[in-house]
Amino acid sequence: MKSKSPESEQYLSASNRITGSIVLVIGALGLLDVLLEWRTTTGLMVSAIIGMFMVLAYVGLIRPSVTLSPENVLLRNHLRDHRIPWSKVTGVDVTDILRVHVDGGRFRAPGVQLVMRDLRKQRVGSRKANAESSISKAEFVVNRIETHQEQYAATSGGEIENGWAVPELAIFGVLAVIAVVAAVVR
Known part of the structure; x- marks a missing residue:
């Protein structure tokens, strides 16, 4: 971080x-x-x-990165930036990379991603992921986004802004x- x-x-x-x-x-x-x-x-x-x-x-x-502020979440992808106000965020999850859901769609954020080695370990049922695994780090970011969403959704406003790099x-x-x-x- x-x-x-x-x-x-x-x-x-x-x-x-x-x-x-x-x-x-x-x-x-x-x-x-x-x-x-x-x-x-x-x-x-x-x-x-x-x-x-x-x-x-x-x-x-x-x-690529994900920046959380009281006003919005900024997803910097390879060639595009997405500035999403907290009031527009409807959910967040991680597949291979972080996904932020909004009404009518979702934005992918390659700044937070899972390493295939950690996914394989999880699938074969090996021990619980340690604090340094990409799964634990991605879960931490998901929790931080959910916390920001709960805390700032009522006070943030505006529209989703998209821009090129x-x-x-x-x-x-x-x-x-x-x-x-x-x-x-x-």
């Missing part, structure tokens, strides 16, 4: 963040290598492609254009 303020709680997949950070460091080392041995348009094309993979790693592994999409688009132009000029 990572807190932005005393009233805000953020939940995310630590293993995904670690893996994403490792990929970003490897990508940065690749960019450094290209920079040190500049190869004109070929170097520019390779740099843009490495940058695109770094954006994909960020979007796929680091960006504009900075990430823009950076990816610019890098894709640079890679194509560099490939054509080369």
Whole structure:
């Protein structure tokens, strides 16, 4: 759990963040290598492609999270953000990932997910999940969301807001254009 303020709680997949950070460091080392041995348009094309993979790693592994505040629950998915007021939340559960139910639908949140190893252990009836398993962590987040829903549903209002991950999409688009132009000029 990572807190932005005393009233805000953020939940995310630590293993995904670690893996994403490792990929970003490897990508940065690749960019450094290209920079040190500049190869004109070929170097520019390779740099843009490495940058695109770094954006994909960020979007796929680091960006997803669930943030609880007194006003709403913010689900940051790979390319979309969903800001749901507590008055609109009708339920929450976990299948393979967290699902927040609203009237007429549900939103999936890959920031909180179950690890297949923990699911297999649960299915074969091995011992109760320990406090470090993904099942226990997901159940904790479900309990926190239910608590927030009960506590803040009467005072929160508004509509569900959906938005795209504009900075990430823009950076990816610019890098894709640079890679194509560099490939054509080369």
